[in-house]
Amino acid sequence: MKTMTISKIAKEAGVGVETVRFYERKGLVDQPPKPSSGGFRVYPIETAEQIRFIRQAQELGFSLHEIKELLALRTDPTTDCADVREQAQTKLDEVKRKVAQMKGIQTALEKLIAACPGEGALQVCSIIDAIETPETNRTEQKNKEGEKS
Amino acid sequence: MKTMTISKIAKEAGVGVETVRFYERKGLVDQPPKPSSGGFRVYPIETAEQIRFIRQAQELGFSLHEIKELLALRTDPTTDCADVREQAQTKLDEVKRKVAQMKGIQTALEKLIAACPGEGALQVCSIIDAIETPETNRTEQKNKEGEKS
DNA sequence: CTTGACTCCGTACTACAGTACGGAGTGTAT
């Protein structure tokens, strides 16, 4: 394995060089120091792993900010376990909430598809209507309005 | 029912006036013409319905662009139900995949918390490993590099 | 008939997540 330059890492991780730099700027990945001997920065392979993790987590609906926190849990052997544990618990709650939400969406979509005849004119297609009049997922409704008609 | 002005519509739909205008600019809702007699635009109540549809669809994970397409399908009498169904199915697949991965993270966090004795230093948190190694999603790997080691 | 609330419209700004650019420095293959 050759000296891992930023472009090698980027390729390994399936992102562009600029994206790697962007994550560095955002503090999501460490920027290795420039060799005192001069020349280009040398990256540990783990950086590529880490970037893949970031992309995965993003797809799961985590923001870069949240991912940073997630990564902090890992990069924190110095802190007392209790702290890490607490953060992990917070994240866990968050994740559970997200899973629940996702499942709600999944169910909603499944219902829509099941109710759809599969072909025919849109008049009878229930998907649109179902989204329009969703009795099924009246989960949150921020109606703080006072009927000021 | 009073003359529906933009703020009434916005309130009806649970969004801000600026958001209604934004959707108008984006072509997601029609802007009614200014009355020839002068004065303010009068909105049909359906506009509020439509905006609620937009927000619902957003919660289902559709982007405004996708929603615009959905809306176009709806107003196109030649649309076959299957078209709509297909889009929903695509989203469903996406959501299902995400739920599965999310659960991976959930498990990882649960393990981490369980493994944490409550205090003391923490060696390893394999949150990264939790989604880093899933055989399930080695889907795209744009390795067109020719082993340029 | 004046005041205050609301409309209209354009422009500008925000946050997020990148992507692109350009010039100077550096590494390496031929």
Next chain:
DNA sequence: ATACACTCCGTACTGTAGTACGGAGTCAAG
């Protein structure tokens, strides 16, 4: 030893989804 590819770094630009602002016009109540 020179060309070419790549790095480094800052700045600027992109797209998405809004949110805010400010001035001019309009409406409705007192």
